[in-house]
Amino acid sequence: MARRQRIRYELNTGEITKLQPEEIRVILRAADEMIATAGRSMLVKVLKGSKDKKVLEYKLDECPSYGYYHDLTMEEIGKRVDYMIVKRYLRIEYSGRLPMLVFTDKGWEMECETYTSEWVCRFKEVVESKVLRLDMFEELKIVNRQVVFAMLDKIKEIGDKRYIPVLKTWQKGEVRKVRQKLEGVITVLENREE
Structure with missing residues (x-):
C-alpha cells in the first residue's frame, strides 16, 4: 500500500510588505479559533466571512474576527495570512498529511x-x-x-x-x-x- 503524500503548500505574500497592528491582531484572533485543527484556507474563509458549511458547522462565524476582510477577495486575504506565516506570527505544522496553523511564540x-x-x-x-x-x-x-x-x-x-x-x-x-x-x-x- 502506497503512503499518501503530504498536502503541499506555497506561500505567496504578493505585494503585502506590511500589515497594520490591528490587522495582525485580528488575523491572530481568527487563527486562535482553529489552531492545530485547520489550515490557511479555513482562516481565509473566516476572515472573509464565508458561509462555508465547515465554517458554520464549527461555529467559526461566532469568532470576533469573522468577516473582518469581507471587502477583499480570498486571494488578497490569503496573501495577508501568508504574510503572517512569513513574518513568523504563525507557522505550519503537519497533522498527518494536512498542514495546520499553529502560533509562534511571537504570535501567541x-x-x-x-x-x-x-x-x-x-x-x-x-x-x-x-x-x-x-x-x-x-x-x-x-x-x-x-x-x-x-x-x-x-x-x-x-x-x-x-x-x-x-x-x-x-x-x-x-x-x-x-x-x-x-x-x-x-x-x-x-x-x-x-
Missing part, C-alpha cells in the same frame, strides 16, 4: 494580550450590568491558563471592589491553582483603599 504573545483584553471587557460588562452569567465560568475552564491569570492580574490592577462578588462566585467551581489565584486577587481588592 500578541494573541494572549488580545484575548486577555476581551475577557477583561466581558468581566467589566458583567460588573457594570450586575447580571451574572454563570456560563462564562464554564467557558473559562477551557481558556488557556496564561490568559486566565493575565486577566486576573489586570482585574487586580483595575482595583475595583465591585469585581469581588463575581470573582467569589467564579472561585466556587474552579480548580485549586485558579482558586488560589482568585483568592489572591480578592484579598488585594478587599484591602484596597477607597
